[in-house]
Amino acid sequence: MIPAAFDYKVAESVEHAISLLTEHGDEAKLLAGGHSLIPMMRFRLATPGVLVDVGRLxxxxxxxxxxxxxxxxxxxxxxxxxxxxxxxxxxxxxxxxxxxxxxxxxxxxxxxxxxxxxxxxxxxxxxxxxxxxxxxxxxxxxxxxxxxxxxxxxxxxxxxxxxxxxxxxxxxxATGGGWNYQKFNRRAQDWAIVGVAVADGGAGVSLVNMGSTPLRASGVEAALASGASAADAAAVAAEGLEPPTDLNADSDYRSHLAQVLTQRALNAAGVA
Amino acid sequence: MTITESAPAAHVGSRRLRKEDPALLTGEAKFIDDLDLPGAVWVGVVRSTEAHAKIVGIDGSAALAIDGVTEVLSGDDLAPLWGEGALPCAWPVTPDMKNPPHLPVARGTAKYVGDAVAVVLADSRYAAADGAAAVVVDYEPLDAVVEIEDAVADGAALVHPDLESNECYTWGLWGDNAAAVDAAFAEATHVVTERYVQQRLIPAPMEPRGCAAVPSPAGGELTLYSATQIPHILKVMTSVVLGIGENKLRVVAPSVGGGFGCKLNVYAEEILCCALAQQRGAPVRWTESRAEAAVSTIQGRGQVQHIELAADSEGRLQAVRVKLLADMGAYLQLVTPGVPLLGGFLYHGCYHIPNYIFECKAVFTNRVPTDAYRGAGRPEATYAIERAMDSLAVAVGVAPEEIRSRNFIKAEDFPYESPPGLVFDSGDYHAVLDKAVSLANVAGRRAQAAQRRAAGSSKRIGVGFSSYVEMCGLAPSRVLASLAYGAGGWEAATVRISPTCKVQVVTGSTPHGQGHETCWSMIVADKLGIDPDDVEVLHSDTAISPTGLDTYGSRSLSVGGTAVFMATDKVIDKARSIAAHQLEANEDDLEFSGGVFRVRGTPEAEVPLAGVAFAAFTAHDLPDGMEPNLEAHVTYDPPNFTFPNGTHIAVVEVDTDTGNVDLIDYVAVDDCGVQINPLIVEGQVHGGILQGAAQALYEDAVYNSDGQLVTANLADYLVPSAVEAPRYRLENHVSPSPTNPMGVKGVGEAGTIASAPAVMNAVVDALRDLGVSNLEMPASPQTVWKAISQAQGGAS
CATH class of the missing domain: 3.30.465.10 (Uridine Diphospho-n-acetylenolpyruvylglucosamine Reductase; domain 3)
Known part of the structure; x- marks a missing residue:
């Protein structure tokens, strides 16, 4: 839980931060709030040679x-x-x-x-x-x-x-449409096992922890655009995805959760 | 007990704020890592990354190239420091128990992930960590035994090949009763057979471990500072292991941030720091990181339980048969083998059961050793009997509270001799159950549950019961002898009254969060008629409190508190003699109340305790032959255990669409005997309940098939926070224990013992009509959802 040695630079401006990044190349990491980076450094999963602190900008x-x-x-x-x-x-x-x-x-x-x-x-x-x-x-x-x-x-x-x-x-x-965010986790402080964000009455739907990046649920969006019900649209939430398996959820369970949570999010956003 | 008169009970029973808290809350309290030790050598421990492997080579060259790293030492290099000495196990439960030598740093073979294989010495904690990370160990992997049942499978790999099997011991209770038990099963109308798994748990006190050994400048003497629950036991053991005279060794536990049993031990790092400090003549220290704690500190539980109940047509229990497989881990720590035994006395629960038989087979695995963890054996026992009682209720077709009520030991049967021969002190299990049922509004909750079921709601309600009895107040020394435990169970206290009538209490109980200072002060203040703030409580340093057996097993109040109570009486006895001398009265004519001695019937003839204290100090005019000063010492060996009991009811809402379990209500009715400070009792019960609920819903030390711990940090190992805590509703039933003069029983582990089965029974209750009849802990959303899917014949 003790990070590897690193240098620490305080950026005085955005330009200064960028010049430090340029100077140190891929050795450098920006430090803002630090709540993702520092835990990774403490586990030595991240070992940047230089931290460029932009927290004072x-x-x-x-x-x-x-x-x-x-x-x-x-x-x-x-x-x-x-x-x-x-x-x-x-x-x-x-x-x-x-x-x-x-x-x-x-x-x-x-x-x-x-x-x-x-x-x-x-x-x-x-x-x-x-x-x-x-x-x-x-x-x-x-x-x-x-x-x-x-x-x-x-x-x-x-x-x-x-x-x-x-x-x-x-x-x-600034959107006026219905919105909702469903976050499913075991403890309040944890990352989502699966999360679903619905913006602008279903025009934008995205998924948390269902792949290697945050994902737009394009199947759901397309189904809604063509007039599908929330239930029918939610049924395709995990289609074509390869959600990860970890201690909290395997791939099947994640796919199931994505459907349940998408329907809940759509309903809460006012999509019937 | 000769003294029964006392001051009006002004403080005992009140919700007095803890005197410990200002220092803790303002950061004034000094923990082990706060010690400033100039010139200290920092230890970094290189830990095995393999579950079982031959250590082929250790290359420290990269570590030695790091600025600040001074030495890299292998187990072979260090061996001369301890010679044949090994880490102690104080509980050889059977004469033929296998106890493989457990060196502080392994030689030749690493037996678990986390096993110390080398040590780096450095001039700072950072350099020590960098150095430990840079040491390259060449391993030749060996087959590992990871899961308990695999250890006894045919052809299992061997953790210790020279032992020729993975079995550590087999211990039975009431084995000559086997025929009677078999007969009861043959005649029974209802037989329940269940298998439960007690997953391993990682203790996670706020403060991980740490220690520092400081030699005296002139040499010859050594002080060990350690984040320990047991400075007194640690001193004796360290002295024995390293051959340091006890007169040359002092052990100090500074402020200690919780333990839950995991600091009830003698660890490799403590022995290592002492040995190196002695050798080098310099302070040597080590502070455990949270990641290190997951693989190097003992873990709790780790059992596979087989329990069978035999009952007649009415559900009245006729026999209980229990077979355990218990996971010791790779080595035996201080009380590792004894933990399942503490449960062995309690698998019959709060029930009158004529026939009982218990057997535990303990096995070695390639995992970090297990040992005592909050409740130590008793939560496991309570879990098995309380889960099985619900299965019996279903078989008989009665409600869970009814099956319990039919089988409870009755209030009029106390003192009650249990099947294994313990004498339960006091209680009224029926009254406790009734109170809990009414407080939880069980009828209303069941109506709500039925309504939800009828409406086809995905939010199912479940109500779960757990009635428990535990044994606390460890322990009568002769009973410990009969269990082959290597020490006694007494506790010591000294009470001194100063010339200005302030009081010093020296206790052998070592607090690490419990509030001893507050409670001991309240007890003494009431007896002496003074303010609790006029009492100081000294502890946790063998130079100040040389005699003691420390804090574990909910023993502090009922054993250590009783010693304080009795020492105070002894001081009052002496003060009475002096007061009688001063008042020229007969001792028997004096009464003592509110801090004043008075001659009965002569109101103006009185002397305050302060006057007596000053007279005892000046010694100008004491009775002939009396020693000066007011001071008394008591070592109290309890005549029996105490037996706290209670009924807890958990109410859960299970989302059948996601498998999520919400603990929506939690009722606990506990009988911990007389309460000294209800605020502290509630705190213990709150934390205890959440720690048990954590086993039911969140926590699981998961190992993969290679023996790697995959929940090695607090993001993956789910210790719940206050947000996940249920809404607690607590009530009490007080049946004073006749075992000690205050009538106290203990409450440190009760919540944890009761809550895991209550929560699991509630989850199963919510899902029973969907076809779910059992679930393993922890009942994670995925586990619950898959159980529902499977029961419904769907995909899983």
Missing amino acids: DDLRYIRRSNGTVAIGALTRHSELEHSAELAQACPMLSSVAALVGDPAVRHRGTLGGTIAHADPASDLPAAVLALGATIVAQGPSGRREIAATDFFTGYFESVLADDEMITEVRVP
């Missing part, structure tokens, strides 16, 4: 609504999402999902940009931004680029983010 902590979009700074803590009146009004699903991440200690340290960059298929917020059709803004040595959430996650703990890029902002649409 307070200008990346904001929630701003303009027109139909909410722009959220990458270093905004889960607890800030959870308690933001503005977000609760503009995008209640995101606040509500944030309130279910880990425990209070995790939510007071963990950041939205950090959890998305970590790309854990079992995390709540990546699946939520996926269902919402968010846009992820990343900055690197050659400037900024915008990445659709649907294009962001590429594999188990992997994304399109380059070694010298960092997420600076996440933009989610």
Whole structure:
């Protein structure tokens, strides 16, 4: 439970963070809230040579609504999402999902940009931004680029983010449609065994811990679009997927849970 | 007992806040890792990554290249430190029990994942961890025995090949009763036959283990600091193992963050640090990490239970037959072999059963040793009988409370001699059950359950019972002798009154979270008529409290507290003599109440205890021949165990679509005898219930077929948190124990003993009409869902 030796650098600005990333290449890892990275380091599953601490970049902590979009700074803590009146009004699903991440200690340290960059298929917020059709803004040595959430996650703990890029902002649409998030776990503090996020009355449906990345449940979305009932749409929630097997659930049970939870989420979102 | 008069009971029985808590809550309390020991050598332990393997080579060169790492030592290098000395097992339960030599650091062969195979010495904890990670051990894997039943299968691999079998011992109780038991089964109308598995559990106290051995600067003397429950026992054992004179060894347990039995031991690291500190003349220390704790600290439970009940047509029990297979792990730790025996006396539960027979076969496996874990044998016994009683209720066609009521030992039968020959002290099991049934509104819950079933709801309600009796107050020394235990069961206390009438209590019970300081103060304060804040309680340091047998088995209050009670009486006796001398009265004419001695019938003739204390100190005018000062020492050996009992009722809601189990109500009616501090009693019961419910629903030390622990961290090993805790509703029934003067019984393990079967019985009750008649622990959502699917003939 003691991490391997590492160097520690404090980033004074986004540009400084990127220059440190460029300088140290794949030896470097960004440290934001640290609630995913540090446990992995303590188990020596992650042994970065250099930690670049971006936790003091307070200008990346904001929630701003303009027109139909909410722009959220990458270093905004889960607890800030959870308690933001503005977000609760503009995008209640995101606040509500944030309130279910880990425990209070995790939510007071963990950041939205950090959890998305970590790309854990079992995390709540990546699946939520996926269902919402968010846009992820990343900055690197050659400037900024915008990445659709649907294009962001590429594999188990992997994304399109380059070694010298960092997420600076996440933009989610302010949606009026019905929404719901079903998180199934054994203890409140745990990752979801399976989770289902429904946004905008079923226009966006995503799955947690049903594959190597957070997944859009495209079969469910297509069925709903063609007029299927919630029950019929939920029945295809696990179709074509190869959910993982672990201590809590084998692949069959996960597929079953995905169907049950999808139907519950759709019903709670007002989809009959 | 000659002194029966006392001050009005102002504090005993009140919900007094714990005097221990300010230091704990503000971080003032010093735990083992808080000790500042300049110049200490840090130990990093290289642990086997194989369940069973020959150690072919140990390469420390990469470790030695790390800044701060000074030495890498193999088991062979270290062997001269302990010679033939091995880690002690104090409970050779049978004369022919197999006890393979258990070295602090293995030589030649590693026997379990976590077995120490080498040691790194370094100048910091970080360097020690880096060094331990860098040591390269070359293993030649051997076949491993992982599961209990595999250990006794034909052709099983051998954990200790020179023993020629994996059997450690076979111990039976009442074996000459076999014919009578067989006859009862032959005549029985109802026979229940069940097999239950007690999964292994990983103790997870807030503070893992740790120790530091500090030699005196001039040499010759050694102080061992350890996060232990048993400094006194540890001192004797360390002295024996390493040949250090007891007069040269001091053991101190600083603040200890819980133990649940896992710190009731003598561990390799304690012996290692002492031996190295002696050899090097420098402090040597080790702090366990949480990941290390999962594979190097003892685990609990680990049994396969076969229980059979024979009953007549009315469901009245005629016989119980129990056969256990118990997993010792790879070696025997301090009381490993004795744990199943503690349960062996209790498989007949709270029931009057004429015929009883018990047999336990203990086996070695390639896993970390098992040992005492909250309840130690008694939760296992209660689980088996209470689950089986529900099966019997179904067979007879009566409610679970009715089958229990028909078989309970009756209140008028106390003291009751149990089938294996224990004398149960007191209780009223029927009254306790009735109170629980009414508090839980069992009738209303059953109506709700029926309504849900009728409506085809996927949210099923289940009600589960567990009635228990346990044996606490370990223990009468002669009884321990008859069980071949290597020590006695007494406890010591000293009470001193200072010149200004403040009180010092020295106790041999070693607290690690229980609240001894608060309770002992309340007991003494009431007897002396003073404020509990005027009492200090000293403990946990063999230099301050040289005599004691420490804390385990719910023994502290009924044995250690009784010693304090009796020592206080002894002090009052002496004070009375001095007061009589001062008042020129006859001792027999004095009464003592509210801290004042008075001559009966002469109200103005009185002297306060403070006056007596000062007179005892100055010694200017004491009765002829009397020693100065007010001080008394008592070593109390209990005449019997105590037998706390109770009925718990769990109510669960099971989601049949997902298999999820919610504990929606939990009622406990406990009889722990007289309560000193109900706030502390409730805390023990709350935590205990959740620890048992954790076994029922969450916790499981899962090993794969290679003997790798796959739940080796607290993300995979599911210790529940406050969020998962049920809503507790507690009531009491007080039947004072006649065994000790306060009438106390003990409550440290009751919740854990009762709750696992209550919860499991509730889950099965919720699902019985769907065809589910048994479930193994833990009843995880997947386990429950698959059981339902299977019972319904669906896919699983």
